[in-house]
Amino acid sequence: MTVTLSATLAANEDIERRRRAGERVLHLAFGEAGLPVHPALRDRLAAASECNGYGPVAGASGLRAAAAGYWTRRGLVTDPELVVSGPGSKSLLYALLLAIGGDIVLPMPSWVSYAAQADLVGSRPLLVPAPSGEGGVPDPDLVTEEVVRARAQGRTVSSILVTLPDNPTGRLASPATVARLVRVARELDLTIISDEIYRDLVHDPDLPYTSPADLAPERTIITTGLSKSLALGGWRIGVARLPENGHLLRTRLLAVASEIWSAPAAPVQEAATYAFGDPPELTERIARSRRLHGLVARAVYERFVEAGADVPEPQGGFYLYPDLGHLRLGGSAEITKLLLEEHGIGVLPGHAFGDDPSAARVRVAVSLLYGDSADERLTALNSADPLRLPWIADNLDFLSTGLRELSQSRHGTAPRPRRALVPAPCRG
CATH class of the missing domain: 3.40.640.10 (Type I PLP-dependent aspartate aminotransferase-like (Major domain))
Incomplete structure (x- = not known):
């Protein structure tokens, strides 16, 4: 039996290495919720620190x-x-x-x-x-x-x-x-x-x-x-x-x-x-999280639809599963490699989820688009219109550009040079 590192964890580590090296990579590969811990939970954990x-x-x-x-x-x-x-x-x-x-x-x-x-x-x-x-x-x-x-x-x-x-x-x-x-x-x-x-x-x-x-x-x-x-x-x-x-x-x-x-x-x-x-402050936090996940997932869904992808509309969590087969650029591994190496978009290939490797389906997680710092993520959580926040809007524009250039790559158009980005060292 061959045991390998989980595909999600391996992709996350690879993308973080690239980002530390100065590459701009839109991190859509890791299913982390991407939000700060509620202060009430931090207080409860600290109060229980002597429970050993x-x-x-x-x-x-x-x-x-x-x-x-x-x-x-x-x-x-x-x-x-x-x-x-x-x-x-x-x-x-x-x-x-x-x-x-x-x-x-x-x-x-x-x-x-x-x-x-x-x-x-x-x-x-x-x-x-x-x-x-x-x-x-x-x-x-x-x-x-x-x-x-x-x-x-x-x-x-x-x-x-x-x-x-x-x-x-x-x-x-x-x-x-x-x-x-x-x-x-x-x-x-x-x-x-x-x-x-x-x-x-x-x-x-x-x-x-x-x-x-x-x-x-x-x-x-x-x-x-x-x-x-x-x-x-x-x-x-x-x-x-x-x-x-x-x-x-x-x-x-x-x-x-x-x-x-x-x-x-x-x-x-x-x-x-x-x-x-289910204390009220936490049910409110979950409601805000649910709203943010839904809004950003819908916005990412619209970007993939604009690019011609066949993608089911998301209904829960922070995931989408677009099919880019219309581009005829290969299966899930090939599409994933092109998105990452040529367009700075990190996703997971569908074959990692047991899907047909020849299908050009990928798993997209939107929850790390909310910001690179706790302050940005908290602002996104509490914003009346998070899609207008500069960092989220910029991430969505970067995605749209990458998908458009991926489509153009069928006709030999060269990808744009990616500007460097050095993120915060910790997402926690």
């Missing part, structure tokens, strides 16, 4: 109760005993793969770490395309055929994973599609893992949202965290909501967790307990 014990493997009782309340307020009554915390939802997803066992059905495309984690635990993922116009879920009409075929070959297929809303496409699966997928999961006796870390960042709060746990609480696990909604990626905290009667799974999950991370960091748990309580 290991604590329970499942997480502190206060945190588990707060997370249970978070889901209950969203219509999913939750038993705190069926909540498990870990150092990020990414770690929890890995531990769940180990605890459940067997092969897993994944949507295609899907977040880079799902298939990589499956490979690490010896699970062979079944990649099933998402329905047309949707993202984050494997097409229910195709899942049965794939699972039946795999089982006929002697494979044990145990679970299916969805992302609501999705990374990389920025789309939210419709309630009808989720309902169809739940029916298929019941027929095939599959555990559903629903990654809902972007749930609170659906751009339109009135857009219908259905979790598989709404329809199949007996077989659905939900994972979430605070790295996206509250921009706490570096704090590493996540929670999992296990199915009804999921006590045996809990035992297995805790056994895995006890050998990998022992317990989540105690001070961060204290801050997370506060955050999952």
Whole structure:
């Protein structure tokens, strides 16, 4: 088995190296929320700095109760005993793969770490395309055929994973599609893992949202965290909501967790307990974040549409998934290389998400366009019209110019020289 650095982390490091060397690179490759920490959370973390014990493997009782309340307020009554915390939802997803066992059905495309984690635990993922116009879920009409075929070959297929809303496409699966997928999961006796870390960042709060746990609480696990909604990626905290009667799974999950991370960091748990309580100042911060992500994602979407790309309109989070196949400049790797090396635009190739390498699809993350300093990012968050802020407007103009020149490159037009840019040393 060959283990390589995560595509998102590798791209981020490469782009930061280029920027430190003086290149101007528009950083659209990394899914970091790109916003400052709320002062109330900093205060909670500082107040808990003397908490240095290991604590329970499942997480502190206060945190588990707060997370249970978070889901209950969203219509999913939750038993705190069926909540498990870990150092990020990414770690929890890995531990769940180990605890459940067997092969897993994944949507295609899907977040880079799902298939990589499956490979690490010896699970062979079944990649099933998402329905047309949707993202984050494997097409229910195709899942049965794939699972039946795999089982006929002697494979044990145990679970299916969805992302609501999705990374990389920025789309939210419709309630009808989720309902169809739940029916298929019941027929095939599959555990559903629903990654809902972007749930609170659906751009339109009135857009219908259905979790598989709404329809199949007996077989659905939900994972979430605070790295996206509250921009706490570096704090590493996540929670999992296990199915009804999921006590045996809990035992297995805790056994895995006890050998990998022992317990989540105690001070961060204290801050997370506060955050999952939905205090007004944090719900307001999330609402502002949701608005900013939506406005900038829409503006970037319009730039790609102007360039002739086929791109689904983003509905949640801070991602887009444009298809530049109309340019006939190669597949995702070739397009990604051209954008970075010739036009100073850093994106991720679609094949990193399990997509067809010959397709010219790329994943675009807009959340590092908000500014290079905490002051700029906070100004963007609180602005009535963030698209008019000089640094955001300049980034959007740079993107438009790069996409226009990429289109012209088919006819031999030389790219413009990129002016140097030395960014702030830390985005935190």
